[in-house]
Amino acid sequence: MFGWGSKAEAAAPERKRSAAGRVAAWGASGRPVWSARDTGTLMRLGFQTNPVGHRCVKLIAEAAAAVPVAVAGREGRFAVHPVLDRLERPNPAQGRTEFLEACYGQLLLTGNAYVEAVGPGGWPDELHVLRSDRMSVVPGADGWPVGYDYAMGGRTHRFRVGEVSPVAHLRFFHPSDDHYGLSPMTAAAGAVDVHNAASAWSKALLDNAARPSGAIVNGGEEMSAEQFDRLSAELEASHQGARNAGRPMLLDGGLDWKPMGFSPSDMEFQRTKEAAAREIATAFGVPPMMLGIPGDATYANYAEANRAFYRLTVLPLVGRVCEGLGAWLADHGGERIRLEADRDRVPALQSERDGEWRRIGEAAFLSDAEKRAMLGLPPAGDA
Template sequence: MAFWDKFKPTRPAPVTAKSMNRPVFSRVGPGQAVATPHRYDRLSDEGYRQNVIAYRAVGLVARACASVPMRLYRGDDMLSDHPILSLLARPNPRVRGENFIYNLVGYHLIAGNAYALAVGPDGRAPKELWLMRPDTVNVLEGQDGLPSGFEQKVAGKTQRYGARSVLHWKTFNPLSDWYGMAPLEAAALSVDAFNEGSRWNLALIQNGGAPSGVLYSEAGDAPLTDEQFSHLKAEVERRYTGGSNAGRPLLLEGGLKWQEMGMSPRDMDWTAAKNMSAREIAMAFGVPPQMLGIPDAQTYSNYSEARQSLWEDTVIPMLIEIANELTNWLTPMFGDRSLTLKPDLDDVPALEAKRTARFDRIANAGFLSDAEKRRMLGMGKSAKD
């Protein structure tokens, strides 16, 4: 089963509206809407809603990213009060900043694309930020190789926005200049194998814990009549299928015999195959398998090391990327390109052991002065300095 069936591209109709403090219609042209190169609904349903490994992996990464506050700097000075900080703390009346980042990362991981819309009067700083579901957005291809705008279709209505009004955070896609590639696309075969295995196991339970087979007669002079066949089938379904009938012996008469037709779970190496698929799905999201409860996946000696790897290899790089995307998108709207957003990693529990080791190493370095030690630890000057 493939997840990435393509939409047919459509040519949009121009839409205009007056500038208001709400989602604004912007005239964009000329350009052709390039349809998303995969089916977001299939990715979300089969790869996330019906797959416990992907569901848990996305939740771990998104929740970790949402737990880290963003700090705003002008040069080396951290600002404690600024409209950008207020906007990120409460992007719109419906969500807080943590929920906004959680959903932004979730869209990014499931679709490979995440879109945020800045809403406010033209030529002024935005008042609100709204996330747009990836399957409702098309990128409008510009003449210079850059997007000329974005088009959103919701409830049969089409709205267009200028390129600067929308943040498009996407993954690398070697086959598209306009859309990112979802991690679930790389893990599609593993997702299918895991889900089909779960369905097979459920069907096995519902069929009385026995694999499929056939009833046959070696000495029968004539085949069963339609009435006899229907009666026999109904009796087998009534007496020997379903969880309440699991393990009940099959009583045969009239020379009938049972021949098993399917492979047993042992023949299929059931558990090992399912665990292998789960590990591959976890790998696509950059989550250590043992954090998802996958057995026989002890890459790290303990859970603490696996947790630290999740932060260092996946969460922190993603946080830095989010901070850079928001900096490049928001600061020009506030008229100050000297501003920089950075994630505050000082209080992350998973990195406590590493912070302590670094502090001790620097503090015990006799060849460094106190001022040099404070500077390396990110501290300000002391009163003596």
């Protein structure tokens, strides 16, 4: 009768008044942006442009290449052997140290190292380290490699695997790949991104007069667009950058400069950078103390950290490479040999080795032959 409950009234939309009605909500996803994980990007960001990653790889590769390597057979170590001569001069362009450093470096950066043997047969005449980023494994029907493709300059050369492979493939353990190894650089990629981002932030801070931005407070009349643009250009030209640090600022027209101090988040950037550096060092197995990273006191002194570095990182790496190269070279020469690190000649482990010699030498219940065997020496008649 009076129109209550009519369709027109029921269809009327509701209208609400809100103080935030004109506010648009803007939410960020909060997802970090990581760099690519391909070999080229990892080498460029983690080794070529990151000082921590560069030093870790160089430190391990140089230390491992300096470890003396011995050739041993069933009767003990050889004083003279073709493999010793080949390792001393692998090829006309490289000596022993440069060759081994390249081998260890490729293994650390990519998780894979490829060594080519050159010669008509038997013991190789030359040994060459091939770039891992150019090499790809060619699997057969049964999954085992039947060849290796080396791509360079738009051309591809295939090394075919027969009874004796012309290429030795050394690799780290990879839990989800049958043919390629997992490099420490891949594991440290996240920390490398954080460290590089913190370095970029520090550089931007230096470009802005090495201090956080301040605020120019206008206590007078409102500035025109032309005046605002002129003031912005003047500030950028005369008061930003390292060369303008400390230059006094001249303001007119009721303008006042209010500097802003470092916020807690600004202060955390340096700590974040140091934490990322420790993570990179941990991925490679380098004690942070050896890299000069502050805030790490795991080891009592530098000498102890250096011994732990050789025991836990350098010697296992040398043992892996020696085992792989020794078995591969033995197939070429048709002789049962093995390569092993000569720990007696490693200066960093000399104190431990001296203690071992002293303990075994003072053991009266051992014969001379048993003592020599425990020390890794050949029998007295073969010395």
